[in-house]
Amino acid sequence: MEQETISGIETLLERGRREGVYPGAVLLAASKGIIRLFMAVGDRALWPRPFPMEKETLFDLASLTKPLGTTLAMMKLADGGKVGLDTPIQALLPRTVPEDKRSITPRLLLSHSAGFAGWMPFYLDMDHVPPTDRKAALRNQLLTLPLAYRPGTRSLYSDLGFMLLEWVIETTAGLDLPRFLAQAFYDPLTLREIGFFCSDSPGRFSRDRFAATEACPWRKQVLQGTVHDENAYALGGSSGHAGLFGTAGDVYRLANFLRANWRGERNGDLTPETVREFFTRQDLAHDSTWALGWDTPSPANSSAGRHLSSASVGHLGFTGTSLWMDLEQDVIIIFLTNRIHPTRKNEKIRLFRPVLHDRVMEVLGLAR
Numbered sequence: 001m002e003q004e005t006i007s008g009i010e011t012l013l014e015r016g017r018r019e020g021v022y023p024g025a026v027l028l029a030a031s032k033g034i035i036r037l038f039m040a041v042g043d044r045a046l047w048p049r050p051f052p053m054e055k056e057t058l059f060d061l062a063s064l065t066k067p068l069g070t071t072l073a074m075m076k077l078a079d080g081g082k083v084g085l086d087t088p089i090q091a092l093l094p095r096t097v098p099e100d101k102r103s104i105t106p107r108l109l110l111s112h113s114a115g116f117a118g119w120m121p122f123y124l125d126m127d128h129v130p131p132t133d134r135k136a137a138l139r140n141q142l143l144t145l146p147l148a149y150r151p152g153t154r155s156l157y158s159d160l161g162f163m164l165l166e167w168v169i170e171t172t173a174g175l176d177l178p179r180f181l182a183q184a185f186y187d188p189l190t191l192r193e194i195g196f197f198c199s200d201s202p203g204r205f206s207r208d209r210f211a212a213t214e215a216c217p218w219r220k221q222v223l224q225g226t227v228h229d230e231n232a233y234a235l236g237g238s239s240g241h242a243g244l245f246g247t248a249g250d251v252y253r254l255a256n257f258l259r260a261n262w263r264g265e266r267n268g269d270l271t272p273e274t275v276r277e278f279f280t281r282q283d284l285a286h287d288s289t290w291a292l293g294w295d296t297p298s299p300a301n302s303s304a305g306r307h308l309s310s311a312s313v314g315h316l317g318f319t320g321t322s323l324w325m326d327l328e329q330d331v332i333i334i335f336l337t338n339r340i341h342p343t344r345k346n347e348k349i350r351l352f353r354p355v356l357h358d359r360v361m362e363v364l365g366l367a368r
């Protein structure tokens with residue numbers, strides 16, 4: 001790729017830093033399985049002094065945990081016939097499910113159509129619960145909470161649904177989510193820089209390797225190497241909805257692994273049929289753009305921009321992370337930032353991200 005073209009992307013990324021979209025960012029873009037762009041700009045942390053962003057910086061991936069963690073685990077279990085996507089959760093969980101939730105299935109949970117509210121501040125009520133008992137207490141609460149709508153009648157993006165999916169995975173696999181993912185995917189793929197760094201486990205990386213996130217009002221400190229999501233933190237650092245950390249390089253390797261399985265280029269990992277089903281928009285509720293654990297481009301104002309095809313899947317993370325894969329044009333774009341450093345009130349990335357995606361696609365010669 002010509003240096004002039006690369007410089008144009010670097011200029012755009014630097015403009016984002018200068019205009020306060022983020023303190024720093026890492027961009028990785030690949031076409032047909034070949035990395036075409038890989039660059040870092042700005043700073044991964046501003047305090048106690050600026051630390052430059054690096055390609056190998058570890059990011060709190062936030063809700064990218066949903067597709068690259070929980071959904072990936074569900075792919076494995078569905079592919080092996082251990083979980084039916086349309087099996088009621090009553091048959092998948094080790095306790096009686098209340099009547100209003102008995103029609104809920106993994107398909108509804110993965111497509112954010114299961115009836116759960118989007119978010120609740122569970123962490124505020126967990127101080128009196130011993131850390132080892134918190135997940136059990138939360139799961140009981142998930143089953144007893146009133147639903148926000150009747151399952152299958154609408155779509156509402158929900159952390160709660162993915163907390164419940166973690167329970168399904170744990171019950172079916174006989175392992176907690178971090179260990180199951182490490183055993184099934186991360187270790188076999190030798191992904192050493194992606195995983196859950198739980199609060200009770202020894203640190204594999206120094207604090208300085210991480211992109212800083214918020215100056216957290218609740219914890220009264222700048223977070224760096226500690227999960228930003230308060231509910232995940234209160235649960236020990238990992239949950240079905242958040243807690244995954246990783247570098248752009250390992251996020252790419254995992255995305256490229258899924259791409260290869262979707263294309264039928266690998267044997268013995270996941271069948272192409274399973275991956276294709278998870279990547280297919282479900283259309284279970286009116287105006288929903290959700291596939292299974294993955295989003296697809298909105299008809300207008302999509303974070304994917306104007307040039308990714310309708311045959312694309314992706315996801316965003318609250319901390320300023322995103323992954324989009326255009327399956328038709330064979331493109332992967334990973335954009336990781338620390339946009340909430342030092343405050344989550346910075347939402348400038350909403351306008352900047354689609355502009356960047358458009359420019360990347362133009363540089364790759366794939367503008368539509």
